[in-house]
Amino acid sequence: MTENTDQARTLPAAVERFVLHWGDLGSQWGVNRSVAQIHALLYLSERPLTADEIAGTLGIARSNVSTSMRELLGWNLIRRVPVMNERRDHFAAETDLWEMVTRIAAGRKEREIDPAIAALRACIAEADGDPRVGAVAQRRLRAMLDFTETMERWYGQMLSVPRGTLAKLIRLGGQIVRYLPAKSEP
Structure with a gap:
């Protein structure tokens, strides 16, 4: 996150830490830092947010938010959410x-x-x-x-x-080999 503007909202410390950390991880995975931070913010948000709210909260340019939102929509990680009596688009992240x-x-x-x-x-x-x-x-x-x-x-x-079976397989980790027939490696 960059310097806060006058309209910037203060995030709880744990949320800010997560948003910053997710942004750093995104950079390491080849994802633009702003894209990852926006994703993190929407993931933890209790309600859909507008692009202006995101820009204000993260202290990033509105144009950067728009570009980042297009990328997140392209990955199908966020979606537009209609809000009654609102003309502006609101966005929510996939939380599953x-x-x-x-x-x-x-x-x-x-x-x-x-x-x-x-x-x-x-x-x-x-x-x-x-x-x-x-x-x-x-x-x-x-x-x-x-x-x-x-x-x-x-x-x-x-x-x-x-999913349930896959979760069990993942939790088994290396123990899964005990269920496989014994065979020597080449």
């Missing part, structure tokens, strides 16, 4: 954590994993016809594609697992 994580994962897959798989396939096709590409490089390209496609298939399978 499973749904939020699912939407983020789907967006990342679409923007990062799918293009990576396409690029790896193109590299392999190109390498197959080029005698200058050594066996080691070809083997490593295929291994990377195989790994990425395996993770993509796993992701697709996990989408069909009921």
Whole structure:
């Protein structure tokens, strides 16, 4: 958050800490800090907020809020909420954590994993016809594609697992291996 303006609202310390921390995490994950801070504010908000309220609370430019809101709407992490007797748009965040994580994962897959798989396939096709590409490089390209496609298939399978079951699997962590048939690693 930047310097507060006269219209800025004071946040409780815990909320401000979360908003700032979420903004820092967003930056580390390649998300604009303002986008992450707006998401955090809406996530913790007890009611839908207008863009002006968000700008005032976070002390950021209204134009920055508009741009950030478009990005959050594109990720389907926030939605417009109609408010009786109000002409201005109000916004609320998705508050179901499973749904939020699912939407983020789907967006990342679409923007990062799918293009990576396409690029790896193109590299392999190109390498197959080029005698200058050594066996080691070809083997490593295929291994990377195989790994990425395996993770993509796993992701697709996990989408069909009921949330309760998925939560149990996650809580099991490394203990899950005791339920798998014993097999030595290569």
